[in-house]
Amino acid sequence: MSYKAVIVAEKNSVARAIASFLGGSSVRRFRVERVPAYEFLWEGGKHLSIGVSGHILDFDFPEEYNKWESVDPRVLFFTNPVLVTREGAYIYVRALKTLARQTSTVILALDADVEGEAIAFEVMRIMKSVNPELEFRRAWFSAVTKSDILEAFRKLREPNENLANKAFARMVVDLTIGASFTRILTLSARRNGGVMPRGSFLSYGPCQTPVLYLVVKRELEREQFKKKKYYVLRVRFRSQEGVFTASATFEDQEKAKSALDSVKRTGVGVVVSAEFNAVEVEPPVPLNTVYLESRASLFLNLRPKETLSIAEKLYSFGYISYPRTETTIYPPTLNLRGIASMFTRWEDAGWYVAKVLAKGFTPTRGREDDKAHPPIYPTRSASREEITRRFGEKAWKVYEYVVRHFLATISENAVVERQRVVVKVGELSLQSEGRKLVYAGFYNVYKYSVPKDEPLPYVVEGEEVEVEDAKIEARTTQPPPYLSESELLALMKKYGIGTDATMQEHIHTNIERRYFVVKNKRCIPTPLGRTLALALYETVPELVLPEVRGKMEASLSKIATGERTPEEVVNEMRSEFLEYYDRLVERIDYVSKKIVEGLKMVFQDEKQQARAGSVGEERSRSTRTHRKGKK
DNA sequence: GCAAGGTC
Numbered sequence: 106m107s108y109k110a111v112i113v114a115e116k117n118s119v120a121r122a123i124a125s126f127l128g129g130s131s132v133r134r135f136r137v138e139r140v141p142a143y144e145f146l147w148e149g150g151k152h153l154s155i156g157v158s159g160h161i162l163d164f165d166f167p168e169e170y171n172k173w174e175s176v177d178p179r180v181l182f183f184t185n186p187v188l189v190t191r192e193g194a195y196i197y198v199r200a201l202k203t204l205a206r207q208t209s210t211v212i213l214a215l216d217a218d219v220e221g222e223a224i225a226f227e228v229m230r231i232m233k234s235v236n237p238e239l240e241f242r243r244a245w246f247s248a249v250t251k252s253d254i255l256e257a258f259r260k261l262r263e264p265n266e267n268l269a270n271k272a273f274a275r276m277v278v279d280l281t282i283g284a285s286f287t288r289i290l291t292l293s294a295r296r297n298g299g300v301m302p303r304g305s306f307l308s309y310g311p312c313q314t315p316v317l318y319l320v321v322k323r324e325l326e327r328e329q330f331k332k333k334k335y336y337v338l339r340v341r342f343r344s345q346e347g348v349f350t351a352s353a354t355f356e357d358q359e360k361a362k363s364a365l366d367s368v369k370r371t372g373v374g375v376v377v378s379a380e381f382n383a384v385e386v387e388p389p390v391p392l393n394t395v396y397l398e399s400r401a402s403l404f405l406n407l408r409p410k411e412t413l414s415i416a417e418k419l420y421s422f423g424y425i426s427y428p429r430t431e432t433t434i435y436p437p438t439l440n441l442r443g444i445a446s447m448f449t450r451w452e453d454a455g456w457y458v459a460k461v462l463a464k465g466f467t468p469t470r471g472r473e474d475d476k477a478h479p480p481i482y483p484t485r486s487a488s489r490e491e492i493t494r495r496f497g498e499k500a501w502k503v504y505e506y507v508v509r510h511f512l513a514t515i516s517e518n519a520v521v522e523r524q525r526v527v528v529k530v531g532e533l534s535l536q537s538e539g540r541k542l543v544y545a546g547f548y549n550v551y552k553y554s555v556p557k558d559e560p561l562p563y564v565v566e567g568e569e570v571e572v573e574d575a576k577i578e579a580r581t582t583q584p585p586p587y588l589s590e591s592e593l594l595a596l597m598k599k600y601g602i603g604t605d606a607t608m609q610e611h612i613h614t615n616i617e618r619r620y621f622v623v624k625n626k627r628c629i630p631t632p633l634g635r636t637l638a639l640a641l642y643e644t645v646p647e648l649v650l651p652e653v654r655g656k657m658e659a660s661l662s663k664i665a666t667g668e669r670t671p672e673e674v675v676n677e678m679r680s681e682f683l684e685y686y687d688r689l690v691e692r693i694d695y696v697s698k699k700i701v702e703g704l705k706m707v708f709q710d711e712k713q714q715a716r717a718g719s720v721g722e723e724r725s726r727s728t729r730t731h732r733k734g735k736k
Numbered sequence: 737g738c739a740a741g742g743t744c
Contacts, residue, residue: 157742158742158744159741164739165738173737173738178738221742224742278739279739279741280738280740283740284739286738287737306737308738309738310738312739313739417743417744421744603741606741607741611740
C-alpha cells in the first residue's frame with residue numbers, strides 16, 4: 106500500500122478536518138497502530154492524514170543524572186539533556202514509523218507556531234529513522250477552515266529549523282534551571298530537617314516562581330498598608346425632579362462635624378454645576394484565551410484551568426474555534442456575517458443579531474496578532490439544552506460567553522450618560538455622580554457587565570435644592586485585596602510569563618505545591634509559599650522577579666529569526682542561571698531554615714486538619730497527584 | 737521526583 110503523501114497534524118481533530126476538506130465524501134476512517142487515520146483521494150492520488158497529540162519527544166537528563174541524592178545539582182548546568190519519547194506517545198512513534206514506509210512524501214500540517222514547528226522536526230526525526238529518503242513539506246495555515254487549508258496545501262513551504270530550535274532551546278533551558286533549583290531547594294530543606302509528605306518536593310520554575318512572587322508581593326503590600334480613618338458627610342437633597350445624595354469627604358472629624366452643623370443650619374443648597382454627558386462605550390475587542398479565562402473567572406465564577414479545558418472540549422466537538430490564541434484581530438478571510446447569521450434565532454439575542462446584520466457592521470479590533478490562530482469565535486449555533494445535555498451546565502456558560510462576546514464585537518456602541526452634580530451649601534461643596542444607560546447597543550447581547558442605572562434627577566445650574574437629611578459616616582481606607590486570578594492572569598500577560606495555553610497551569614502548579622490557595626477568586630499565599638518567595642527574593646532577586654522571563658523569551662526569539670544560534674543562547678542562559686545558582690548556594694542554609702519553618706506551618710497544619718476529619722476537596726485531589734508522582 | 741510547552 107502506498108500513499109501519494111502522508112499528512113501529519115498536531116491533533117486528531119485537525120487531521121480529520123483536513124481529510125474532509127480535501128477528500129470530501131471519499132474519506133475512509135481506520136486506525137494505524139491504534140491511532141485514528143483518514144484515507145482519501147485528492148487530486149487523483151491516495152492520501153492519508155493522521156494526528157499526533159502535541160509533542161512526541163521531550164528532553165530529559167541521561168539516566169545517571171536523575172539520582173537526586175548522588176548528583177550535585179550544579180552538574181546539570183554542564184550536562185546536555187537527551188531526547189526521549191514521551192510517556193503515552195509510543196503509539197504515535199509506531200504509527201509514524203509504519204507510515205514512513207508507505208509513502209515518499211510527508212506533509213507536515215502542524216500548527217503555525219514555534220511549538221508546531223518543533224513537533225514537525227520531531228516527526229521528521231522519527232520518520233527519517235526508518236526511511237531516510239522521505240521528502241518533507243510544510244503546510245502553514247492559521248485557521249482550520251476549508252479555504253485556509255486549501256491555500257496552505259497549494260503553497261507548501263520548507264520546514265524552518267530556526268523556529269523549531271527556539272522551542273528546543275526553551276525546553277533545554279527550562280529543564281536545566283527547573284531541575285537544578287528544584288533539587289537544591291528540596292535536598293537542602295531535607296538536610297535541615299524539613300519534613301514534607303512522601304513524593305512531594307519544593308519546585309522552582311521560571312514561570313511558576315515569578316507567579317508566586319506576584320501573589321506574595323500583594324500580601325506584603327496589604328501588610329504595609331497604613332489604614333486611615335476618614336469621614337464622609339452625606340446629604341440628601343430634594344430638587345423639583347426628585348431626591349439625590351451628594352457627599353463631601355473630610356480627614357478631620359471635627360471639621361466634618363462643623364460642616365454637618367452648618368448644612369443643617371442652612372437647610373438649602375445651590376446647584377453650581379450639573380453635567381449630563383452622553384459617552385459612547387465600545388464593545389470588547391475579539392476574544393483571546395487569556396481574556397476568556399479572566400472574564401470567565403469574573404462573570405462565570407469558573408477557574409481558568411476549568412475554563413480552558415471546557416473550551417478545548419467545545420472546540421474538539423466543533424462548537425467554537427481553536428481556544429488557544431493571543432490574537433484580538435479578526436482575519437479578513439473570516440466570514441463574520443456568515444457566523445453571525447447562525448445566531449439570528451439564538452436565545453434572547455437573535456432579534457438584535459438580525460438588526461445588526463440588516464444595518465451592517467464594523468467589527469472591533471484589538472492590537473494583538475500571534476500570526477497563528479484567529480480570535481475565539483463560535484463555529485456552530487447550539488441551544489442551551491444541547492450544550493448542557495452533552496457537556497454540562499458549565500460548558501453552556503463558556504459557550505454562551507463565547508457567542509455573546511463574538512456578537513458583541515460586531516455590535517453597536519452603547520451610550521451611557523455620565524452625570525455629575527455639584528451642590529454648594531454656604532462655602533461647602535458636595536458632589537454627586539450618577540449614570541444612565543441611554544442606548545443599549547452591544548449590551549443587548551453582552552449581558553455580563555451592563556451598567557447599573559443610578560440616575561440623578563435632571564437638576565439645572567442655579568437651582569435651589571432643599572436639605573432633607575444629613576449625616577456623617579466614619580470610614581477607613583482599605584488595603585488592596587489579595588490578587589484575583591483575573592488580575593494575576595493580566596500580570597502574567599504583561600510580563601510575558603507563560604503562553605496563553607499555559608498560564609492557568611502555572612497558577613495550578615503553585616496551588617498543587619501548597620504555595621498559595623485560591624479562595625473566593627483571590628490568591629492567598631501559604632506560609633510555605635511566602636517564605637520560599639521571600640527567601641529567594643532576599644538572596645537572588647532575579648530568581649523571582651517577573652521581568653526575567655520576558656528577557657529570556659526575547660533572547661530565545663533571536664534563534665527563531667536566525668540572528669543567533671541555539672548553542673549561543675542556551676549557553677548564555679545556562680551561565681546566567683549558574684551565577685544565580687552559586688549565589689543561592691552561598692546562603693542556602695539561611696534559605697532552607699526559613700523554608701523549613703514554612704513547611705512546618707503548612708504540612709503540620711494539614712495533618713491536624715486531616716486528623717480532625719476535615720479533608721477538603723482541593724487537598725485530597727492534590728494529595729493524589731503527589732502520590733502519582735512517586736515511583 | 738525537577739520545567740514549560742504541546743494536547744486530552
